[in-house]
Amino acid sequence: ALAGDTRTPTPADLFSSGRGVWSGGGSRLVRCGGCGHRHMSGSIDEPLVAIRRSSLNEWHTLVVGLQGALVTGFIYAYSTYSNALQNQLHLSESDKELIGLAPSITNLFTTMCGLTLDRTSVRFCLMLSTVLMSGSYIVYGLVGLKIITVSGTVPLCFALSAMGSLGASFVVACVFSTLAKNFEAAQRSAVVSIAKAWVGVAAGVGTSIYIGLFPDDGGSERLRFLFFVAVICGVVPLAIRSIAQLRSDGLIRFSGSQMASRFTHQPYPPPSSAHSSTYPLAQRHPPTYRSG
Incomplete structure (x- = not known):
């Protein structure tokens, strides 16, 4: 559905089965030459990204x-x-x-x-x-x-x-x-x-x-x-059973640079003194997402 689309992605584009919340610009979907799939290019300006896999509170x-x-x-x-x-x-x-x-x-x-x-x-x-x-x-x-x-x-x-x-x-x-x-x-x-x-x-x-x-x-x-x-x-x-669903790893917070690297096949940045204490889980254990 996203083939040929270079617009700024919406939360529904990235997470078809859930909700995404972020703000930022300058990002678009481009086709990866290695795998043929579409990924995010550019950068995300917002320092924190919060992803929720379910529309339920x-x-x-x-x-x-x-x-x-x-x-x-x-x-x-x-x-x-x-x-x-x-x-x-x-x-x-x-x-x-x-x-x-x-x-x-x-x-x-x-x-x-x-x-x-x-x-x-x-x-x-x-x-x-x-x-x-x-x-x-x-x-x-x-x-x-x-x-x-x-x-x-x-x-x-x-x-x-x-x-x-x-x-x-x-x-x-x-x-x-x-x-x-x-x-x-x-x-x-x-x-x-x-x-x-x-x-x-x-x-x-x-x-x-x-x-x-x-x-x-x-x-x-x-x-x-x-x-x-x-x-x-x-x-x-x-x-x-229709309501009690896991949201993958729950509410996960990580930096915008890590978000961008996830969609461009780039490895996570090495831990630094500025980030290691704030986002230890996101850097050491990149989250995986699956539907409930």
Whole structure:
């Protein structure tokens, strides 16, 4: 679309899937003789360039991040239905405690969630978390109510609890990495702390409401709590996946000369005393951009 165009590029020209913000003049797009692609020539006069990959405000991601954090808190609600599960399946005390250890053991392997997020996208990981959490809790409830009968109930319940915990870990990776990358240092710690507090809201307030509706600790009604969790874990990640997107490396600031060198295939300028303390990240680790 830019072939033969030598006008000053607009933000939409350079970043077709996001927003760019800068001011400056004397730059145009020219064809590179080496690769045949079009790049920026000239210079950018503005000392700072701020690139945002999404038209959404970062506070939008906080709102949906709080909803995602609510979902993750249900992995701590095992005590809500553990006695009912023990009565229905005639489990021993050790079997009940073993099933309760599944989320803690799964947490040892949750680094794969972050690695998967780095290689895919927020949308993909939220979809995967929906399948894992909603599917596992539905089967978990069917087994607990004896609608599905199996011989090895303890290993199956352990595996289903572990799957639900792994799905919640994908939501954790999406929510907290998105907030950390979209907010600047002055706001980052407060925003992440608020989202972390909302994890406890689901485990505390959400389960308390359900217990108030079904006070019988050992009755089968408590096991229907698993279907309640399955619905929430299936709806919320799908509802927020269109908004909760990473903006590549978030809000990245670097100098105009580095911006020009990026589009002319020139290497980054060597660190100097004037820039090394101000832009260490941009000089040592040039950012890469990909769509959410």
